[in-house]
Amino acid sequence: MTGHTVISVRNLMKKFGSFVANDNLNFEVYQGEIFGFLGANGAGKTTAVRILTGLSEPTSGEVIVAGFNAKKQPEQVKRNIGYMCQKFSLYEDLTMKENITLYGGIYGLKKRLIRERTDLLLDRLNFREYADRLISALPLGLRQKLAFSVALLHDPKIVFLDEPTGGVDPITRRQFWELIYEAAGRGITVFVTTHYMDEAEYCDRISIMSEGKIVAIDTPANLKQQYHARSVEEVFVKIARPGNN
Amino acid sequence: MLKTIEASGIGKSFGATQALKDISFSVNESEIFGFIGPDGAGKTTLFRIIVSLLLQDEGEMSVLGFDGRKEFREIRRNVGYMPGRFSLYHDLTVEENLNFYATVFGTTVRENHHLIADIYSHIEPFKKRLAGRLSGGMKQKLALCCALIHKPRLIILDEPTTGVDAVSRSEFWEMLRKLRPYSITILVSTPYMDEAMKCDRVALIQEGHLLTINQPEKIREEFSRRLFSIKASEKYRLIGALRNHPDTLSAYPFGDSVHVTFRKDAFDNTIYDYLNGKGISDVVIEETKAGIEDRFLELMEK
Amino acid sequence: MKRFFGFVKKEFLHIFRDPRTLVILFGIPAAQILLFGFVVSMDVKDAGVAILDLSRDETTQKISDKICSSGFFKKTQDLLTYDDIERVLRKNRTKAVFVFENDFGNRLISEGKANLIIIADGSEPNTTTLITNYATAIIADFNRELAGTAATQNLLVQSEVRMFYNPSLEGHFMFIPGIITLIMVLICALMTSITITREKEVGTMEVLLVSPLKPVQIILGKVAPYFLLSFIDIVVILILSFLVFDLPVKGSLLLLLAECMLYILMSLSLGILISIVSKTMQQAIFASFIGLMLPTILLSGFIFPIENMPVGYDWFSALLPPRYFIVIIKNIMIKGTGFLYVWKETLILIIFTLVFLGVGIKKFKIRLQ
Numbered sequence: 010m011t012g013h014t015v016i017s018v019r020n021l022m023k024k025f026g027s028f029v030a031n032d033n034l035n036f037e038v039y040q041g042e043i044f045g046f047l048g049a050n051g052a053g054k055t056t057a058v059r060i061l062t063g064l065s066e067p068t069s070g071e072v073i074v075a076g077f078n079a080k081k082q083p084e085q086v087k088r089n090i091g092y093m094c095q096k097f098s099l100y101e102d103l104t105m106k107e108n109i110t111l112y113g114g115i116y117g118l119k120k121r122l123i124r125e126r127t128d129l130l131l132d133r134l135n136f137r138e139y140a141d142r143l144i145s146a147l148p149l150g151l152r153q154k155l156a157f158s159v160a161l162l163h164d165p166k167i168v169f170l171d172e173p174t175g176g177v178d179p180i181t182r183r184q185f186w187e188l189i190y191e192a193a194g195r196g197i198t199v200f201v202t203t204h205y206m207d208e209a210e211y212c213d214r215i216s217i218m219s220e221g222k223i224v225a226i227d228t229p230a231n232l233k234q235q236y237h238a239r240s241v242e243e244v245f246v247k248i249a250r251p252g253n254n
Numbered sequence: 255m256l257k258t259i260e261a262s263g264i265g266k267s268f269g270a271t272q273a274l275k276d277i278s279f280s281v282n283e284s285e286i287f288g289f290i291g292p293d294g295a296g297k298t299t300l301f302r303i304i305v306s307l308l309l310q311d312e313g314e315m316s317v318l319g320f321d322g323r324k325e326f327r328e329i330r331r332n333v334g335y336m337p338g339r340f341s342l343y344h345d346l347t348v349e350e351n352l353n354f355y356a357t358v359f360g361t362t363v364r365e366n367h368h369l370i371a372d373i374y375s376h377i378e379p380f381k382k383r384l385a386g387r388l389s390g391g392m393k394q395k396l397a398l399c400c401a402l403i404h405k406p407r408l409i410i411l412d413e414p415t416t417g418v419d420a421v422s423r424s425e426f427w428e429m430l431r432k433l434r435p436y437s438i439t440i441l442v443s444t445p446y447m448d449e450a451m452k453c454d455r456v457a458l459i460q461e462g463h464l465l466t467i468n469q470p471e472k473i474r475e476e477f478s479r480r481l482f483s484i485k486a487s488e489k490y491r492l493i494g495a496l497r498n499h500p501d502t503l504s505a506y507p508f509g510d511s512v513h514v515t516f517r518k519d520a521f522d523n524t525i526y527d528y529l530n531g532k533g534i535s536d537v538v539i540e541e542t543k544a545g546i547e548d549r550f551l552e553l554m555e556k
Numbered sequence: 557m558k559r560f561f562g563f564v565k566k567e568f569l570h571i572f573r574d575p576r577t578l579v580i581l582f583g584i585p586a587a588q589i590l591l592f593g594f595v596v597s598m599d600v601k602d603a604g605v606a607i608l609d610l611s612r613d614e615t616t617q618k619i620s621d622k623i624c625s626s627g628f629f630k631k632t633q634d635l636l637t638y639d640d641i642e643r644v645l646r647k648n649r650t651k652a653v654f655v656f657e658n659d660f661g662n663r664l665i666s667e668g669k670a671n672l673i674i675i676a677d678g679s680e681p682n683t684t685t686l687i688t689n690y691a692t693a694i695i696a697d698f699n700r701e702l703a704g705t706a707a708t709q710n711l712l713v714q715s716e717v718r719m720f721y722n723p724s725l726e727g728h729f730m731f732i733p734g735i736i737t738l739i740m741v742l743i744c745a746l747m748t749s750i751t752i753t754r755e756k757e758v759g760t761m762e763v764l765l766v767s768p769l770k771p772v773q774i775i776l777g778k779v780a781p782y783f784l785l786s787f788i789d790i791v792v793i794l795i796l797s798f799l800v801f802d803l804p805v806k807g808s809l810l811l812l813l814a815e816c817m818l819y820i821l822m823s824l825s826l827g828i829l830i831s832i833v834s835k836t837m838q839q840a841i842f843a844s845f846i847g848l849m850l851p852t853i854l855l856s857g858f859i860f861p862i863e864n865m866p867v868g869y870d871w872f873s874a875l876l877p878p879r880y881f882i883v884i885i886k887n888i889m890i891k892g893t894g895f896l897y898v899w900k901e902t903l904i905l906i907i908f909t910l911v912f913l914g915v916g917i918k919k920f921k922i923r924l925q
Contacts, residue, residue, distance in 0.1 A: 049389040049419035102573045107566075114562025149293050176445050177417065178292030178460065180553055183507055190490035205446075206420055211489070229356035229510060230622065240509065242448075245420050305766045307924045326922070327768075335766040341759040358767050400763075 013040040015198045016061065017168055021070035023056050032221035034070070038200060040166070043193050044207045046202045046219030047241075049249050054202050055171070057218070061200070063087045075166050079121030088116075088171050091168035095175060098156050101145040105136060106142060109159060117162035123162075130158050148236040150181030157188055161197065168192065170201040174208065186211050206242035215241065236242040256319060258283050258408055259304060263313035266299055273299040275462045277313070281439060281455075283521060288453035289443040290546070296462040297443035298338055301412045304441070305335050318407060324331065325341040329357075334401035334409035338416070340393045344386030348377055348396055351385050352403060359404030368376065368398040369436060373429045391422030408439045415444055427452045447547040458550055465553040469544060477544035477552060479503070480519045483511040485538045495532045499525065506551055513548055564671050592854050594866050600628050601864055604650045608635040611660035619672070619698055619713070623654060628690045632913050645677050645720050646893050648883060652676040652687050669712045678722030679890040681730050688717045721890050733885040734858035736790070737878045740816075741823045742849060744786050748827030749844035751778050753837045762924070771920040772798045775832075775913070779824045786820045806892030814886065815902065819881045822905050825912035826877070832916050852878050877908045 014246045019235035023031035038044045048054045059065040061074055063083030065158055072079040073087040092098070099108045106127060113123035131137050134154055139147060144155075153173055160168050170189075174182045186208065191198050193213075201212070209215050209229060216226040225232055231243050238244045259281040266274040274296045279289045289297050304317055306326035308455040315321070320328045322399040342351050352374075356363045367374075377395050380388065385396060394414055401409050415423040427449065430440055442453065450456045451470045458465040458473070466473055486492045493512055496505040521539070529537050544552075571577050605623065609616050624631045632650045635641065644650045655673040657663070664670040674691050676684045694770045702708040752774075755761040764774060791813070797803040805812055825845055836839035854860060855872060856879040862870050873879050880901040887893040895902070 032419055049421055052415075052419075100570070103566065103569055107569065111562055111566050114565075115559050117559055176293035178295075178554070179447065179547055180554055181292075186507065187490075187493070194490060204417070204419060207509040211507065243431075246424065247423060248421070302924060307762060307765060308798075309923060309925070330766045331768045333766060334764060337759060337762045339759045343760060343762045344758070356764075358769055360762075360768065 014038070015040050015075060016200070017071070017073040018061075019071045021057070021060065021072055022068045023053075023060060023065075024068045029221050031060070032065075034223055036216060036223060036226055038198060039168075040198055041193055041196050042214060043153065043199045043201065043212045045212035045215035046200060046218070047215055047245065047249075048202075052218040052249065053221045054218055058145065058169060058171060058200075058202060062065060062090060062092050088163075089165055089167070091165040091171055093156045093160040093168070093170045095172040099144045099152060099159070102143060104141050104143055105131075105147070106140045106156070109162065112159050113162055118163055123185070124134050126162055130155075130162075134158060148174060150184075153177060153181070153185055155240075157185065161192060165197070165202060167198040172202055172204060174203065178222060182208075206240065206245060209241040209245075217245060217249050219225055224248050256283075257281060257316075258285075258318060259441070260313075260316045261304075261313065264300070264310045264315060265312035266296075266303065266308065266310050273462050274303075274310075277459075277462075277464055279457055279464065279467055281441060283439055284434070284437045284455035285454045286440045286442065286452070288450055288456045289354060289441075289459055290445070290447060290450045290456055290550070291443075292445050293516060294461070295459045297459060298412055300459075301337075301410055301441070301443060306330060307409055308427045324478065332407050334404065334406035335511055336397045336401045336409070336411045336414055338412045340397040340414075341395060342385040342397055342400065345384060346441055347384055348381045348388070351396060352399055355400040356403045361404050363403060366403055369405055369433075370402050373402075374399055376425075391425070394418055394422065395429070398426070402433075402438075405436075406438065408441065410441045412443050413445065414442065415446060415449065423449070447545070447550060450546040456546070458546075460540045460554055462548075465550070473546055473549050474544050477549045479515045481542050481544045481548060482514045482516070482521065483508070483540050483542040484514055485511045485536075486534045487536045488534050491532060492529070492534050492537075495529055495534060499528060501525070504551070504555065506548075508547070513542070515545075563919055564812065570645065588850065591869075597697065599755075599864060600683060600690060600861075601654070603628060603652070603683070603687055603863065604632040605629045605641075605687075606633040606635050606644050606653045607631060608638070608641060608653055608655045609660075610658045611656050613659075613661035615661035615664060615670075619656070619695075620654070622698060622831045623691070623694055626690070626694055628687075628694075631814050641675055642720070645893055646673070646887070646897055647885070650677070651680070651683060652691065664711050664713065668710055669714050672713055672715045674715055674717045675720050676717060678719035679730065679771070679886050680861070682723065684719070691715070692717070701867075713880060730886075732801055732803050733889055734856075734882055736797070737819075737856070737882045737885060738852055738858060740786070740790060740792075740819060741826075741852060741878050741881075742845060742868040743789070744782065744820055744823030744839065744849055745827035745830065745844040747786075748778060748824045749830040749834070749840040750837050751782075751832050752831035753840040756835070757837055765922060765924075771917055775828055775916055775920065779821075782824050783817075783820060787817060787822065790816045790820065805889050807888035807894065811895055812885070812888045813896070815881070815884050815905075818902065818905050818909065819877075819884075822877055822909040822912065825909050825916065827867065829912045829916040829919070832920050851876060855879070857882055869903040877905060880904050 014037050018034050021031050021034040022029070034057060046054055046058065056065070060067050060072060060079060060172050063079050063086035066080050074086045077085040077089065079086050100111070103111065109127045109130060110123055113126065118126070131140055131249050136151070136155065139151065144152060157170070157173060175187055177185065189201070203209065212229065214226065214228050215232070216223050218224070225244070227235070232241065232244050233239065236244045237249050238247065257280045261280070262278040264274055264277040265272070276432055279302060289300065291297055303310050303315060303322065306322040306329050309323060317329050318332055322329060324477065343354070352363055373395050374385065377392050380392065385393065388396065398411070398414065401411070415426055423446070433440065453470060455468065456470050456473060457467040466476065468476070484492065484496065489507065493505055496502050496512060496514055501516045501518065501521060503512045503517050505512050526537055574673055609620065623629050633644060635644060641653050644653065653675045655675060657671045660670045672695060674688055676688055678684055695713055699712055702711045725782065732786055757765065830840055830844045834843060852858065855865070855869060856876050857873065862873050862879065866874060884898045884901050887898050
């Protein structure tokens with residue numbers, strides 16, 4: 010599937026002292042794709058995601074995200090992407106509505122727009138009754154769904170999700186992925202890292218990192234064929250060795 | 255035969271939240287028994303009651319023949335416990351952690367080395383490294399060694415594979431199976447449904463209730479309907495279309511296909527036309543055997 | 557700009573929804589002003605004085621009455637001989653002794669002057685200076701009265717001030733023992749206060765509980781290394797004080813070290829108790845460092861004399877262990893007294909230690925709830 014390239018990574022290197030966390034990464038992500046970023050712990054996934062989201066600088070190489078150079082224009086990158094990290098990007102002692110309003114403000118949306126989007130969000134997710142409850146009082150699944158929607162509040166072209174469904178029950182997980190599908194259907198590119206191998210199958214394409222390098226990048230179907238595997242998990246076990254650091 | 259754990263009617267609340275409701279089960283000697291369920295299901299609370307760190311509000315629990323209320327010291331002496339966050343001392347080395355736990359339990363590393371030899375071989379090259387600097391998979395292995403080092407009769411592992419990559423996870427289960435000859439009863443909790451297949455018996459738990467307890471194969475067989483796996487080119491639209499079809503009872507995405515049950519436990523070929531009409535092509539429908547997760551979803555729906 | 561205000565609004569919400577922040581912002585300053593405003597005073601009131609009247613005549617009686625009714629002084633004892641002076645100054649209630657020479661009244665009339673010697677306890681230089689100032693002021697006032705009457709116009713009571721202990725009135729002598737007391741209690745309590753809470757926060761406490769270890773073993777096991785290290789610490793401090801500030805140890809070094817060990821043990825036990833009771837390290841640090849610091853500085857007699865404090869406060873001060881150690885350390889180092897003079901304070905410290913350890917062991921939760 011080739012469409013407009015929204016993320017372009019060329020010869021990305023990231024070193025911490027003598028340790029090479031990202032070793033000459035090269036890949037592209039296309040608009041409207043659901044791109045799964047897999048790899049063992051310590052393989053370098055988190056490092057790469059931090060560079061892509063403008064939170065960290067590459068040692069060398071060129072990284073273009075949403076049309077901006079991640080090293081030279083990190084602020085523009087941040088303004089044009091959404092980010093949902095694993096450890097709850099929502100404030101526990103604020104209510105649902107307050108969180109949405111806060112992030113709307115941070116993303117620079119006008120008051121009227123925030124109100125409109127808040128209503129849209131609450132209705133679409135069926136969250137009306139929870140609108141004025143503190144986040145700390147809500148179950149995990151709800152929080153995850155809200156965090157995802159908040160990451161999309163300012164209509165970014167790309168949204169980065171870092172292990173968004175950790176520990177969530179199977180039904181809520183699937184509902185979450187339906188939100189992802191919906192977003193991708195609207196043309197938003199979804200870049201997601203996950204430990205659930207079956208979720209890798211939901212992606213249009215996946216890449217697998219091992220010890221700082223990308224060892225595979227293709228559609229799940231092609232990879233399974235290539236490695237004679239019945240599942241992405243099998244592929245993973247065959248080619249990804251967990252990092253020893 | 256005396257059961258390693260016997261629990262009946264266990265209930266536990268924290269303020270207004272009921273964490274466990276009427277939990278009854280038993281664990282046999284030398285079994286690998288798994289508690290499978292998502293976050294918030296009550297797994298950690300239950301495990302803490304088993305090791306006597308919490309007292310139940312209702313019900314009786316006997317561990318290795320001892321009662322958690324009065325005989326907690328005996329339980330704590332004979333159990334190897336690995337709580338959720340790999341509680342190791344980050345500023346001690348691998349060796350130092352292991353020696354500490356051996357000493358605290360009145361034994362030495364040498365005495366029971368054979369028990370952990372296999373597992374330890376994975377981390378031995380790093381034995382002088384501070385535990386805080388180990389990767390998730392290594393920490394998990396070290397924590398397991400520390401729990402086993404005093405040759406307990408029962409080990410209780412609370413989500414030992416959470417947050418760890420797939421390769422380390424399968425290695426971990428291999429290590430557990432290799433403990434069989436030592437007659438250690440193993441109690442594990444995990445949110446990963448596929449790991450259920452690696453246990454002798456499994457309890458599915460959700461929101462403080464036990465959904466079912468059985469051997470994993472039997473749980474699969476308990477699936478009440480025929481299950482069909484449907485593949486097509488447009489995954490997302492496929493799910494929506496199937497859900498809107500009048501014959502469909504349930505439709506859940508499962509990897510590269512959708513698992514569907516029908517009201518009449520059968521489908522007719524009109525479904526192909528229906529799907530094609532929605533712009534979905536390359537439709538392939540196969541009957542398939544239900545997995546643990548399918549059964550879990552079915553039980554959750556009830 | 558809108559981003560900025562949105563962010564500020566969020567911060568306000570956080571603050572108002574967290575009771576602790578509100579307590580820090582409003583509760584603590586108010587409480588401290590009220591508490592300490594009363595305490596911080598450098599005045600002398602009711603300072604204990606003893607009178608050695610070798611003459612016992614009308615004049616000495618008049619002067620004595622004047623001294624005792626001034627409000628600054630309170631008579632503790634009437635002494636009989638010179639030997640009594642040292643004895644009474646060693647006990648800490650008497651801060652100064654007024655010595656009227658032999659035949660005071662007659663000498664005043666026949667020779668035109670008589671000597672009154674003020675012997676002060678130099679181990680608290682600030683208070684001593686005040687005391688001697690007041691005393692000399694009272695005498696000067698008496699002299700003015702004398703000058704006012706034709707009959708006694710040319711008569712003068714001469715007063716002379718002498719320091720017992722610390723003749724040069726070195727400030728160090730007061731401050732350094734006090735500083736040692738303050739530092740040791742804060743550091744020791746702080747160290748042990750985080751150790752148990754840290755295990756609770758990190759999660760290793762769970763594993764320790766599910767083991768054959770008993771609470772007593774865990775607690776004493778945590779105190780032991782800190783005890784050893786703190787003792788080395790205090791020895792180093794004493795050596796430094798001696799070398800740099802010439803601080804003497806007039807009394808028994810062995811007794812001093814033994815008392816130091818007791819004090820350290822008490823402080824570590826207090827820290828352990830805080831650690832057991834606190835849920836987070838933040839709480840523990842707050843309680844042991846910030847919570848302990850101000851009361852110790854202000855109420856333990858370190859800077860402001862206990863005698864000056866209003867009634868409620870000296871009761872509160874009695875609950876502070878450092879107050880007793882200051883007495884002990886000053887007595888041994890500066891006054892050179894032996895155990896007999898500090899046994900009461902020692903016993904109190906022992907009781908504190910046992911209480912802290914005992915309550916700590918009792919409150920140590922063997923379960924998570």
